[in-house]
Amino acid sequence: MLDAVMDAVQGFGVDSTHYLQTNYGDTQGLFLWVSWAADLRNTFFIFFPIWVHLKASVAIKLIWVAVIGDWLNLVFKWILFGERPYWWVHETAHYANNARPHIEQYPMTCETGPGSPSGHAMGAAGVYYTLVTSILAILTSRTQQNSKPSSNKDWYLKAGLWSLFWGVQVCVCLSRVFIAAHFPHQVVAGVITGMIVAEAFNRTQWIYSASMKKYFYTTLFLTSFAVGFYLLLKSLGVDLLWTLDKAQKWCARPEWVHLDTTPFASLLRNMGTLFGLGLGLHSPLYSETKRSNSATVKAGCIISSLVLLHLFDSFKPPTHTAALFYLLSFCKSATVPLVTVSIIPYCVSRALTSQGKKFM
Numbered sequence: 001m002l003d004a005v006m007d008a009v010q011g012f013g014v015d016s017t018h019y020l021q022t023n024y025g026d027t028q029g030l031f032l033w034v035s036w037a038a039d040l041r042n043t044f045f046i047f048f049p050i051w052v053h054l055k056a057s058v059a060i061k062l063i064w065v066a067v068i069g070d071w072l073n074l075v076f077k078w079i080l081f082g083e084r085p086y087w088w089v090h091e092t093a094h095y096a097n098n099a100r101p102h103i104e105q106y107p108m109t110c111e112t113g114p115g116s117p118s119g120h121a122m123g124a125a126g127v128y129y130t131l132v133t134s135i136l137a138i139l140t141s142r143t144q145q146n147s148k149p150s151s152n153k154d155w156y157l158k159a160g161l162w163s164l165f166w167g168v169q170v171c172v173c174l175s176r177v178f179i180a181a182h183f184p185h186q187v188v189a190g191v192i193t194g195m196i197v198a199e200a201f202n203r204t205q206w207i208y209s210a211s212m213k214k215y216f217y218t219t220l221f222l223t224s225f226a227v228g229f230y231l232l233l234k235s236l237g238v239d240l241l242w243t244l245d246k247a248q249k250w251c252a253r254p255e256w257v258h259l260d261t262t263p264f265a266s267l268l269r270n271m272g273t274l275f276g277l278g279l280g281l282h283s284p285l286y287s288e289t290k291r292s293n294s295a296t297v298k299a300g301c302i303i304s305s306l307v308l309l310h311l312f313d314s315f316k317p318p319t320h321t322a323a324l325f326y327l328l329s330f331c332k333s334a335t336v337p338l339v340t341v342s343i344i345p346y347c348v349s350r351a352l353t354s355q356g357k358k359f360m
Helices: 002-023 025-037 041-054 056-080 085-091 119-145 152-178 184-202 212-235 242-250 263-281 284-289 295-313 322-358
Strands: none
Touching: 002 025, 002 085, 002 152, 002 184, 025 152, 041 056, 041 119, 041 295, 041 322, 056 119, 056 184, 056 212, 056 263, 085 242, 119 152, 119 184, 152 184, 212 263, 263 322, 284 322, 295 322
16 A cells, blocks of 8 residues: 555656656756755855854854754665655556656766655755844844844845745755656655754754864764664665665666765765864864954955865765775865864964064
8 A cells, every 4th residue: 555655656756757857858957056056065165164254153053954964864765765766767567557757867866875855955955944044043133132123124034035945945846856866755855854953953052062072972973873773774684775776777877876975975974074063163273263353354264265165175085995985085074164164264364464464
């Protein structure tokens, strides 16, 4: 009974993908760009570098929401065993008496992990929910400090931000369905779960004063739990990498199957980011530079961070050895917040200070 229901739901999902590709094929460039923009990598390489120099608490919350959300996404995927449209349509018996719909594949289609819930939808929902609620909290705090009653301008701003939030979620969901990476029910589940994670961290305060020891033990616990859960299920005869074979079998082009979309790649990437954030926040360099409120220093830090991280992101760890790839992915991810939080602000502050002394 359950299998029949899931076949019907997933059949509807394939029909949705076929409909979007048939009727909106001219917009594939937009859909592909949305999928790229919704990747959590952009949170680490764009949103975080901007916000850490504007309001550090927002940046810290962004990292925790992104990392914990993606960790939960990994665990949910291992439990739910979600199919993906681009391989399910070829293997299912649902179309025994009917022609299988033809669905196109794209460079971002062939992700190698289970499909439920959607990581892109969950990440985008968590990140943008955090941004919207943080901006509104900042504005509300300023209004209260100025003892001003809420105005129509505040209401319009709130309506605009939430409209932007839902607009982004709709675009992300449609894009993931369009490229045949997810079924509709998977992206909806991702949005709901992402919002729950973000709201939970809106009510969490200890992350802003967490010690380096807490960062270390949190990273160790999350990594150990995921690896232990994987080994436990494997010992019970459950193959959690079953999707990798399907991706390699049904992906239209072998080069579209990327090792960096495997579950352990995302796990070590996120754990590296969290550990690197702890290192950065407890670095002596950060303690020395965080007292600077100069707009010039902040602008210099933001520009320098965006440029240097863009160049750093172009480095791709070699994939010929899985263990080396995972190790370098962890180190690369840890370097991003460490450099952004401590090293770049220290260098920019010193450079601007020494330049100012020359003109005195």
